[in-house]
Amino acid sequence: MVSYKGYEPVIGVEVHVELRTSEKAFCRCSAEYGGDPDSKCCPVCLGMPGATPSLNPEAHRLAVLTGLALGCKIERVSRFDRKHYFYPDLPKGYQITQFYDPLCRDGAVTFELDGVRRTVGIERIHLEEDAGKLSYKGDKLSIDNNRCGVPLAEIVTRPHMRSADEAMAFVDELRRILLFAGVSDCKMNEGSLRCDVNVSVRPVGSETPGVRCEIKNINSINFIGRAVDAELVRQTDLILSGGTVEVQTRRFNEDTLKTEYMRKKEKTADYRYIREPEIPAVITDEAYVESVRREMPPLPAKREEELRNIGIKAESAKLICSLPKLADYFDLVKKETSDAVTAANLFVSEIIPVMRRGEPCVPPEYLARCADMFAAGDVNIVSARTSLRLSLEEGISPHTAAERHGLFVLKDEGLIKEMIEKACASNEKTVAQIRAGKVSAKKVIIGGVMKLSSGRAEPRLLSRLVDEFFE
Ligand SMILES: [Zn+2]
Structure with a gap:
């Protein structure tokens, strides 16, 4: 929903992403x-x-990489602070974070929504530590401090x-960038990517910001959209009925699809931030930033564009670049084949569904060879698909599959001529019509031969031989 009763939402997002290090941030x-x-x-x-x-140092490097992937400026000097609060999942009583001097500032994420390019600014990125994990079983609360x-x-x-x-498309694109950059596995169900969404509402066209509520820890992209719409309705109805929106922290209830009150939002002062005394300031010099930049894997938007530039359909390019494992697989295919466009079509229709299900897949060379067979005119597109499918099922190369199952295009003139004679013999009326000058009736004979050859007769050769037959 874009607006509700003349009000529109204003949305900002805070994403926590677990960096893919082997050791924790401040201990081993x-x-x-x-x-x-x-x-x-x-x-x-x-x-x-x-x-x-x-x-x-690995956490530092991945945070710098995150900043670069999101187009941020990396601060030469950043510092750690203690954020104090009490909660059962935080045995220290404070979290080490970066409040005053974060590592990265001023980036942007650009993506397309309904064919329109949008840009969402990134205000800051800071490096911090996670808290433990709480789980409720009945009325018992258990705490696991591993995290x-x-x-x-x-x-x-x-x-x-x-x-x-727009909020959903943004998080989707952000997640894709982080996956391709290799900074995190971004598993929302395991909590390695978590979203807090800030929503306020204002009359459409107004520039005055409304009072915002924060919805904590939403764990799926779909629920982000639901939570935004639920808040748009709740806040607008509250204002229109004469109430005022309070600054609150809320949670999204996955059963009712509504947001619920958690607590009044703390003021910054309540956290009593102080500089972390045990960790010195972090210096990130330009040479270091450049060394991280040089090793940054190519990002998905660029890879998608490269695929479009070689003639691959926009929607296929998008699908191929939806996950690093798909894009990397196709990269190998692209290097091996003379017909990347056909390879992309075959990849999308036959291979991606298999990879998405996590099932074993044919090596990239097989897909490349299959596209080559089509490009050389050895198989038609239906047989190309079939041989790839058989190759998946039987673990043989598409070439062997085509040979074994008789899928190659028929180019044998003698054989095709025999079939033309056979087709004519069973279509005497048509033959008479053609001889009388009705050229269009030739397609009946062509159809007959196609049937006799199970669709494998080479179409141009067949058409020439039929013409010759009636000369
Ligand atoms: Zn430790």
């Missing part, structure tokens, strides 16, 4: 997901007195989005 504990509760903890990530945290200290990049956008669709 494993950052791997899962394991027995509290099996990956030490005095540093649990905040015992006297513990000394030090920054994991305490896992490095996070918090990405804060400017309030540039104006609809649920």
Whole structure:
């Protein structure tokens, strides 16, 4: 929904993304997901007195890479702060984060929505540590501290989005960029990418910002859209009935598809931020930034454009560049084949569904050879698909499949001539019509031969031989 009763939403997003390091942000504990509760903890990530945290260089590098992938300026000097609050998943009583001097500022994400290019500004990205994980079983609350200290990049956008669709498209594109950059596995269901959405409403056309509410920890892109629309309706109805919107932190209820009150939003002062005394300022010099930039994998929008530039349909290019594993596979195919466009069509129709299901797939060379067979006129497109399917099922090359199952185009003149005679013999009326000058009736004979050859007769050769037959 774009507007409701004359009001529109103004949306900003905060995304927490777990950086793909092997160790935690400030200690050497494993950052791997899962394991027995509290099996990956030490005095540093649990905040015992006297513990000394030090920054994991890999977390720093991935945060810089995140900033570069999102077009940010990387600050030469950034610093860590302590954000104090009490919650059962935070044994330290404070979180190490970057409040005053974040690592990255002023980036942007550009994407297309309904054929229109949109840009959402990134205000800042800071490096921080994750908290533990709480789970409720009945009336019992259990705490697992394994996630305490896992490095996070918090990405804060400017309030540039104006609809649920736009917010969803933004998070989708952001997720794609982060996946291709290799900074995180971005699994929303495992919590390695989490979204808080800020929503306020204002009359359409007004420039005055409304009072915003924050909806915490939304764990799917679809729910982001639902939460935005639910808030648009709730806040607008509240204003129109004479009420006032309060600054609140809310949660999205996945069953009712509505947002619920959690707490009044804390003021910044409530966190009593202080400089983290144990970790020195982080210096990120230009040479280091350039070395990270040089190693940055190509980003999806660029790869998509390259595919379009060689004639691949826009929707296929988008699908191929939806996941790194698909794009990387197709890259290998592209290098091997003389017909990348056909290879892309075959990839989209036959291979991508298999890869998406996580099933075993043919090597890229097989797909390349299959497209080559089509380009050389050895198989038609239907047989190309069939031989690829058989290749998947039987683990043989498409060429062997075409040979074994008789899928090659028929180019044998003698054989085709025999079939023409056969087709004529069973269509005497048509033959008479053709002889009487009704040229268009030739297509009946051509159809007959196609039937006799199971669709494999080479069409141009067949058409020439039929012409010759009636000369
Ligand atoms: Zn630790």
